[in-house]
Amino acid sequence: MRFFSLLVALSAAGTALAAPQQRQLPPCGKLRYFGVNEAGPEFGESQFPGQPGKDYIWPDEQKMQQFIDLGMNMLRINFLMERLIPKLTGQPDEAYMRNLTNTINFITKQGVYAMMTPHNYGRYYQNVMNDVDGFKTWWTTAATPFKDNPLVVFDTNNEFKDMDQQLVIKLNQAAIDGIRAAGAKDQIITPEGNFYTGAWTWIKSGGNSETMGVLTDPAHPGDTSRLIYQMHQYSDSDGSGSSETCVNNTVMADRLVGATEWLRQNKKQAIIGEYAGGANPTCFDAIIGGLRYMEKNSDVWLGALWWAAGPWWKNQKWYDMEPPDGIAWKEYIPKLKEFI
Numbered sequence: 001m002r003f004f005s006l007l008v009a010l011s012a013a014g015t016a017l018a019a020p021q022q023r024q025l026p027p028c029g030k031l032r033y034f035g036v037n038e039a040g041p042e043f044g045e046s047q048f049p050g051q052p053g054k055d056y057i058w059p060d061e062q063k064m065q066q067f068i069d070l071g072m073n074m075l076r077i078n079f080l081m082e083r084l085i086p087k088l089t090g091q092p093d094e095a096y097m098r099n100l101t102n103t104i105n106f107i108t109k110q111g112v113y114a115m116m117t118p119h120n121y122g123r124y125y126q127n128v129m130n131d132v133d134g135f136k137t138w139w140t141t142a143a144t145p146f147k148d149n150p151l152v153v154f155d156t157n158n159e160f161k162d163m164d165q166q167l168v169i170k171l172n173q174a175a176i177d178g179i180r181a182a183g184a185k186d187q188i189i190t191p192e193g194n195f196y197t198g199a200w201t202w203i204k205s206g207g208n209s210e211t212m213g214v215l216t217d218p219a220h221p222g223d224t225s226r227l228i229y230q231m232h233q234y235s236d237s238d239g240s241g242s243s244e245t246c247v248n249n250t251v252m253a254d255r256l257v258g259a260t261e262w263l264r265q266n267k268k269q270a271i272i273g274e275y276a277g278g279a280n281p282t283c284f285d286a287i288i289g290g291l292r293y294m295e296k297n298s299d300v301w302l303g304a305l306w307w308a309a310g311p312w313w314k315n316q317k318w319y320d321m322e323p324p325d326g327i328a329w330k331e332y333i334p335k336l337k338e339f340i
């Protein structure tokens with residue numbers, strides 16, 4: 001990966017040599033989906049229902065427009081299950097559903113995919129969800145308003161963690177079945193795994209690699225091509241995305257290798273639904289290298305979504321992608337343009 005370091009050094013020095021160097025890169029497959037997360041409607045995660053404008057906030061349309069104008073084609077909208085449907089098998093909260101619908105329609109009207117992400121870690125009111133049938137009903141209710149919108153992508157749940165592996169499988173299958181039962185027959189669904197759905201831990205013994213392959217799509221018997229597995233991959237030492245320090249300048253690609261093999265062997269495809277890196281040379285190399293690795297393996301890797309844009313990072317976080325002042329917006333967007 002010395003070549004990547006050279007590129008960064010050249011562009012940092014602002015020399016005219018950088019551009020011709022870049023053009024000499026071998027051609028590779030493009031990622032089909034490229035975009036960002038929108039964080040805000042899930043903030044105040046222990047406040048139920050919480051107050052809009054105080055505990056949580058909806059994405060800003062003008063800011064979302066800037067990602068769309070850049071050519072990004074997928075935004076991941078994070079929200080809370082409890083706020084959307086306060087009783088698991090009950091009716092939606094009208095005001096919260098209206099705001100979610102407005103956000104999603106704003107995106108999809110422009111031909112861009114909107115991913116609907118209950119940011120719940122497999123929990124409901126902070127308890128592990130053991131009510132598998134109830135979860136299926138929740139998803140049928142949640143998906144019904146979007147059943148005829150082909151650009152809505154359904155994310156079963158954000159980052160299952162510390163849960164019985166069989167329960168994670170059952171909840172994913174219940175989500176899929178519930179979404180299809182709503183009449184959303186052909187849209188993409190992204191199952192997520194246990195262990196925070198980490199790509200680097202996907203092949204951990206007893207975990208996702210041994211079990212996640214069994215999921216089926218009841219609307220398309222024998223065809224799982226609309227189930228695009230969602231994994232997350234950060235480049236800091238514990239892989240949590242809490243530090244702006246990357247392990248080394250190849251870490252993202254290195255951490256994707258095992259999952260890439262699993263996907264290929266199991267004839268599955270995946271998207272990285274969260275990734276990020278600090279605004280420093282090691283991370284620039286790691287992130288750009290990781291995305292180029294995905295492009296080289298674009299038979300199984302279909303896309304990548306940065307964590308995160310949103311109105312409330314307030315330029316205080318290294319991963320803040322909100323225009324115009326977010327650190328990542330300023331430092332990474334010029335580098336990510338090659339992938340859009």
Ligand SMILES: *[C@@H]1O[C@H](CO)[C@@H](O)[C@H](O)[C@H]1NC(C)=O
Pocket residue numbers: 052053058095096099
């Ligand atoms: C919905 O969005 C509007 C406009 O941003 C806001 O005033 C309202 O409080 C929001 N309501 C909920 C429940 O999110």
Ligand SMILES: *[C@@H]1O[C@H](CO)[C@@H](O)[C@H](O)[C@H]1NC(C)=O
Pocket residue numbers: 247248249250251254255
């Ligand atoms: C970079 O980090 C990854 C992940 O820890 C490791 O597999 C790889 O060997 C490291 N590369 C170097 C050159 O140290």
